[in-house]
Structures are given as structure tokens and as C-alpha cells.
Amino acid sequence: xxxxxxxxxxxxxxxxxxxxxxxxxxxxxxxxxxxxxxxxxxxxxxxxxxxxxxxxxxxxxxxxxxxxxxxxxxxxxxxxxxxxxxxxxxxxxxxxxxxxxxxxxxxxxxxxxxxxxxxxxxxxxxxxxxxxxxxxxxxxxxxxxxxxxxxxxxxxxxxxxxxxxxxxxxxxxxxxxxxxxxxxxxxxxxxxxxxxxxxxxxxxxxxxxxxxxxxxxxxxxxxxxxxxxxxxxxxxxxxxxxxxxxxxxxxxxxxxxxxxxxxxxxxxxxxx
Numbered sequence: 001x002x003x004x005x006x007x008x009x010x011x012x013x014x015x016x017x018x019x020x021x022x023x024x025x026x027x028x029x030x031x032x033x034x035x036x037x038x039x040x041x042x043x044x045x046x047x048x049x050x051x052x053x054x055x056x057x058x059x060x061x062x063x064x065x066x067x068x069x070x071x072x073x074x075x076x077x078x079x080x081x082x083x084x085x086x087x088x089x090x091x092x093x094x095x096x097x098x099x100x101x102x103x104x105x106x107x108x109x110x111x112x113x114x115x116x117x118x119x120x121x122x123x124x125x126x127x128x129x130x131x132x133x134x135x136x137x138x139x140x141x142x143x144x145x146x147x148x149x150x151x152x153x154x155x156x157x158x159x160x161x162x163x164x165x166x167x168x169x170x171x172x173x174x175x176x177x178x179x180x181x182x183x184x185x186x187x188x189x190x191x192x193x194x195x196x197x198x199x200x201x202x203x204x205x206x207x208x209x210x211x212x213x214x215x216x217x218x219x220x221x222x223x224x225x226x227x228x229x230x231x232x233x234x235x236x237x238x239x240x241x242x243x244x245x246x247x248x249x250x251x252x253x254x255x256x257x258x259x260x261x262x263x264x265x266x267x268x269x270x271x272x
Contacts, residue, residue, distance in 0.1 A: 166203050
């Protein structure tokens with residue numbers, strides 16, 4: 001399994017920020033998810049966050065929450081998610097980080113979840129509803145199986161706490177660009193994001209990936225100028241909503257290609 005730091009180092013060598021795509025496993029169906037993952041890979045996506053469907057996704061806005069409900073209605077379960085990872089990684093696809101709320105992990109068994117994630121070929125786990133103090137057991141099990149756990153830092157997080165979160169984070173720090181839930185509505189506050197990233201640069205040398213609210217090439221370009229990675233989820237799901245099969249994959253490819261172009265650094269932009 002590739003280390004997540006390698007994803008950002010490779011993108012940096014190409015003078016751009018890493019592009020990280022979030023999609024929901026099983027939406028609109030499992031076979032179309034396979035095609036979506038292939039399309040993301042072919043478009044040049046650096047890292048994929050694969051959502052584990054959950055019925056009460058507290059950090060997610062209506063687009064991702066609806067995708068989770070559609071996937072659950074189609075019967076998507078954890079073993080299907082692991083199989084998606086296995087199929088994608090068997091073809092040398094982009095590294096995958098599983099994005100899951102804690103309840104499905106706890107019910108499945110923490111050690112079992114970590115072990116089977118690693119066996120399937122996942123590179124890491126993101127669990128947005130666990131506070132730093134609640135992550136120790138899961139981080140320990142993940143570490144045993146060589147899975148990295150990026151952790152989230154919100155705009156309201158105090159610097160001393162942000163430093164502790166960054167120290168415990170594996171692979172990269174997920175910088176949340178705004179308070180509230182995910183969603184593609186409204187442009188990000190670029191000045192605020194610049195300030196967040198600048199503060200985090202003083203606290204950690206780990207890669208910083210910014211997510212929540214990025215939807216357009218101009219949003220991606222503005223954030224890519226200061227961050228090591230950009231994360232797009234709701235807008236991507238919205239781009240293929242209502243489609244299945246090859247048509248869905250084509251929509252994904254076209255949308256993502258426009259965003260990846262925007263990750264290129266312009267002029268004298270440098271990243272630490």
C-alpha cells in the first residue's frame with residue numbers, strides 16, 4: 001500500500017496540488033461505482049476517499065447524505081466496500097482512503113475493520129465524528145495494519161489543539177474550510193483558507209489538504225495555490241447524480257479533468 005505522503009510528494013514534483021476525490025460506495029450502484037473509480041483513475045486523480053454508506057452522516061450535507069441513502073437502499077454493505085477497494089487496487093488504481101463514521105466500524109469490530117480494510121488494499125481511514133481523544137484505539141489498530149489516519153482540523157480549532165491533532169494525524173491533515181457540513185453551495189472564503197493554511201504551516205510539516213465547499217475550477221485553483229491538496233466531494237457526486245453506467249463515468253471524467261487542470265501552480269507559487 002502506498003504511503004499517503006507519497007501522493008503529495010508526487011503531485012509536488014509535478015508542480016501542482018494533489019487532487020483528492022470523494023465518492024460514495026454503491027451510489028448509484030456497485031457496478032457504476034467501479035466505473036466511477038476507473039474514470040477517476042484515468043483522469044489523473046491522486047487519491048480517492050471512498051465513502052462507507054451510513055444512515056446518519058453528521059458532517060455531510062444533503063448531497064452526500066442522499067448518496068449514502070441511495071447506496072444503502074441498493075443494499076451496499078461493508079463487504080461490498082472492501083470488494084470495491086480490492087478490485088480497484090488490483091488494477092493499480094489510485095490509493096484509496098476509506099471515509100467512514102465510527103458506528104459502522106464499532107459494530108463491525110475495530111480490529112476487524114482495520115484488518116479487512118488493509119487486506120482489501122486501502123491506504124488509510126478518515127473518521128470525521130471522532131474527537132482526537134477518542135481516536136486512540138482505532139489509530140492503534142490502523143497502525144498495526146499499516147493504515148494511516150488523516151485527522152480533521154476545523155476553522156474554529158485553537159492552535160494548541162490543532163498542533164496536537166496534526167501531530168497525531170497520519171499521512172496528511174484535513175483542513176476543513178468552513179464550519180458546518182459538506183456541500184457544493186457557495187464559494188469558499190479564500191482569505192480564510194489562506195489564513196488557516198498559514199497557521200497550520202507553523203504547527204506541522206505534514207501535507208495539508210483542504211476540503212468542504214470546493215466545487216469549481218476557480219475554487220480549486222485558489223486553494224491549490226496555498227495547500228498541498230484539494231478535496232472535492234459533493235460537487236463531484238452532483239455532477240453524476242441521476243446517471244448510471246458508462247454515461248456516469250464519462251461525466252465524472254470530464255468534471256474531474258477540469259478540476260485537476262486547476263490544481264497546477266501558477267508562476268512562482270511554492271509550497272513548503
